Amino acid sequence: MVKDAYQGFAERYDLFHGKFGEHKPVYRVFFQKVFVENKIHSVLDCACGTGHDMHLFYSLGCEVIGSDISASMLTRARKNLKSLGVNIPLHKVDYRALHKNFKRKFDAVTCLSSSILHMPDKKEVIRAFLSMQRVLRENGILIITQGTTDKQWKVKPRFILNSSMKEFTRLFAIDYLERGARYNILDIRHDKQKPELKVWSVDYAQILLKDDYSKLLQLAGYRKIRFYGSYKFEPYNKKESDLLICVARK
Numbered sequence: 001m002v003k004d005a006y007q008g009f010a011e012r013y014d015l016f017h018g019k020f021g022e023h024k025p026v027y028r029v030f031f032q033k034v035f036v037e038n039k040i041h042s043v044l045d046c047a048c049g050t051g052h053d054m055h056l057f058y059s060l061g062c063e064v065i066g067s068d069i070s071a072s073m074l075t076r077a078r079k080n081l082k083s084l085g086v087n088i089p090l091h092k093v094d095y096r097a098l099h100k101n102f103k104r105k106f107d108a109v110t111c112l113s114s115s116i117l118h119m120p121d122k123k124e125v126i127r128a129f130l131s132m133q134r135v136l137r138e139n140g141i142l143i144i145t146q147g148t149t150d151k152q153w154k155v156k157p158r159f160i161l162n163s164s165m166k167e168f169t170r171l172f173a174i175d176y177l178e179r180g181a182r183y184n185i186l187d188i189r190h191d192k193q194k195p196e197l198k199v200w201s202v203d204y205a206q207i208l209l210k211d212d213y214s215k216l217l218q219l220a221g222y223r224k225i226r227f228y229g230s231y232k233f234e235p236y237n238k239k240e241s242d243l244l245i246c247v248a249r250k
């Protein structure tokens with residue numbers, strides 16, 4: 001059995017997002033516009049994690065299905081959705097095998113927040129992109145997002161402050177490797193008498209950047225590949241962007 005990489009972190013994962021069911025207006029508007037422009041009514045969130053984006057898509061009126069390889073993340077997603085009385089079908093599926101598990105097509109497939117970086121090499125990334133493509137309808141779209149950008153890869157900052165609140169801090173201490181990176185996620189709770197530190201690490205065997213996505217998505221048969229550097233639709237800029245968003249059409 002393959003080890004659940006998110007076991008032990010799923011419970012704390014939600015601290016990336018804030019309160020379940022609340023979405024930043026700029027983030028909400030981004031997806032709303034993309035969905036309206038592309039006539040998106042059904043979405044498969046194929047690395048759905050704890051379910052925040054599924055809730056957003058559902059609240060935008062879409063039919064939503066979620067899948068993920070991690071049982072612990074799916075358990076958390078189920079709990080989160082139930083807390084708001086939202087019923088979304090969830091499946092434990094590797095995103096390289098979507099076509100074997102879903103016999104229907106979707107208007108959009110989403111693979112958000114660096115989820116594709118879990119692939120060990122480019123061959124496996126192409127396998128995943130092909131599988132995502134096979135469950136998309138003609139002209140359907142694949143949406144990918146990640147925080148690691150060309151700028152970050154060039155500058156290689158050791159520390160990135162992810163969250164800074166009165167009682168909680170989340171800090172990334174990043175080890176850059178030749179092709180990949182290890183994100184050590186340091187969570188500090190300072191609301192108690194004695195501060196509490198918890199560390200969890202995620203390994204990305206290879207970091208994919210804009211040119212990699214262009215090449216690999218084309219190889220997998222996608223076209224009209226668009227890149228944005230922010231949820232305000234600013235064009236992606238290799239020197240400046242702190243976010244990489246990719247929208248590719250089947």
Ligand SMILES: C[S@@+](CC[C@H](N)C(=O)[O-])C[C@H]1O[C@@H](n2cnc3c(N)ncnc32)[C@H](O)[C@@H]1O
Binds near residue numbers: 051073094114
């Ligand atoms: C950084 S989390 C992102 C979760 C969610 N998309 C979000 O934005 O909060 C990465 C997710 O990718 C999932 N994942 C990793 N490899 C996968 C695979 N081969 N198939 C499906 N999901 C995978 C993990 O289990 C995890 O839930």
